[in-house]
Amino acid sequence: MSTIQIDRVSKWFGHVVAVNDVTMTVAPGITGLLGPNGAGKTTLLNMMGGFAGPSSGTVTLDGVPTWRNEEIYRTIGMVPEAEAMYDFLTGEQFVLANAKLHGLPDPGAAARRAIDTVEMAPAAGRAIETYSKGMRQRMKMAAALVHDPAVLLLDEPFNGMDPRQRLQLMDMLRRMGSEGRTVLFSSHILEEVEQLATHIEVMVSGRHAASGDYRAIRRLMTDRPHRYTLRSDDDRGLASALVAEGVVGAVQVDGEDNALHVQTSDFGRFTVSLPKIARDNKIRLYDVSPADESLESVFGYLVRS
Structure with missing residues (x-):
């Protein structure tokens, strides 16, 4: 070696x-x-x-x-x-x-x-x-x-x-x-x-x-927001609950795609809070997908830094 x-x-x-x-x-x-x-x-x-x-x-x-x-x-x-x-x-x-x-x-x-x-x-x-x-x-x-x-x-x-x-x-x-x-x-x-x-x-x-x-x-890029695409049986209700808890900085309900796009600057808090918020509000989560975890996204951030 x-x-x-x-x-x-x-x-x-x-x-x-x-x-x-x-x-x-x-x-x-x-x-x-x-x-x-x-x-x-x-x-x-x-x-x-x-x-x-x-x-x-x-x-x-x-x-x-x-x-x-x-x-x-x-x-x-x-x-x-x-x-x-x-x-x-x-x-x-x-x-x-x-x-x-x-x-x-x-x-x-x-x-x-x-x-x-x-x-x-x-x-x-x-x-x-x-x-x-x-x-x-x-x-x-x-x-x-x-x-x-x-x-x-x-x-x-x-x-x-x-x-x-x-x-x-x-x-x-x-x-x-x-x-x-x-x-x-x-x-x-x-x-x-x-x-x-x-x-x-x-x-x-x-x-x-x-x-x-x-x-x-x-x-490690904590100064950059993390973006996620969520799908649930009540996207509007989930958006309201996430905003009320203060774990996201921006939300967008996409009716055409049946999805909720969220942005957070606190990755750790978001990942811990999301399932609890969904459970407390009796909302079923179908999909949680990072929208900027691909290498393309990381590379784009680094090039623009």
Whole structure:
């Protein structure tokens, strides 16, 4: 098991600060690196993978600096967002070349195993120039996996993949995470991170904005109101009771949707009081759904902060 430690890291290019004083730990399991385009995700990944050095701070893999240390590539597999492929080669030749560069004892067997892992064997004999974007992504993944790395760094790995390919890749990454590997993937697509990552790191404008489970992050944002959609057998009566008890700051009865939309700034009090209020007023609750607990909502709050 391997861990990447980023400590007070900044990276600037001339007068442009791409990453600003970031500290985080990437542990075994699946971590999603979330942020809008231009947030500094790719720069951070390049420093983790040893392709760029920090302007200040340190990036280490199991306590060893990643910058100018070719030994880390025995442990790390990286899939950059940029194409970085030789179109005149077949997929098999491309992966085989990577196996030979790693000095593997049986590069042919390693290449075939990696290609089978990403389910690209039927197309392995075709030239890369004939591949779709999704096929290219999967063959790049095979090249990154050819030496069976303990750490996998992926920059926007789902770009260009169709729904079936996305599901296959997600299943593969889940297996790797369950095996104790350290898998980090960047994305600006909220659904991908929410479905796959057990832990998230959020980057906004080069800064580290949040870390952890996205629901836990949302609850830590006590200065933001929490919104819920409620359904009951008496929405108007429930609205009146909630307002009378002072546990909500705003209510809206939606007749078309047969729902009650409420907003509260006291998450703890609301969750404890709601069932008691419903019971005391003999109102049956059918549904209580958070309206802003999704990763999309959390991300939106963080970006606007």
